[in-house]
Amino acid sequence: MSAFDNSEYETARQQYEDEAKKRWGHTDAYKESRAKTSGYSKDKWNDVLGGLNGVFAEFAACRNGGDGADSEKAQQLVKKLQDYITLNFYYCTDDILAGLGQMYVCDERFKKNINSNGEGTAEFASEAIKIYCKK
Secondary structure, eight states: OOSSOOHHHHHHHHHHHHHHHHHHTTSHHHHHHHHHHTTOOHHHHHHHHHHHHHHHHHHHHHHHTTOOTTSHHHHHHHHHHHHHHHHHTSOOOHHHHHHHHHHHHHSHHHHHHHGGGSTTHHHHHHHHHHHHHHO
């Protein structure tokens, strides 16, 4: 018997995987992500997700430091996010990134998770992404 009951986490993870497959299973990005992440160990997943959260923590610090979503610092963070997604999941085009930026504020699960770095972080990142993708 394990010290922690992670059945709730496993159920939620499976629901997210099923939802992603249903929504994006036909795309090259989904197929690339499945191929790239299928060999990730639990530790690797923790590292990758921790790194992703770290990028959002940088967005929070940028916002809290008074930078606007259009600032050079914020725009560099968008590029860092895009590169991180490409490195760890799938080739993240500007179109995909723009869609993610919208999802970060429209999907309450993403918004809540990103805003764990500070209220308004999801909105700030989303706006920075929108500006970046219009260039």
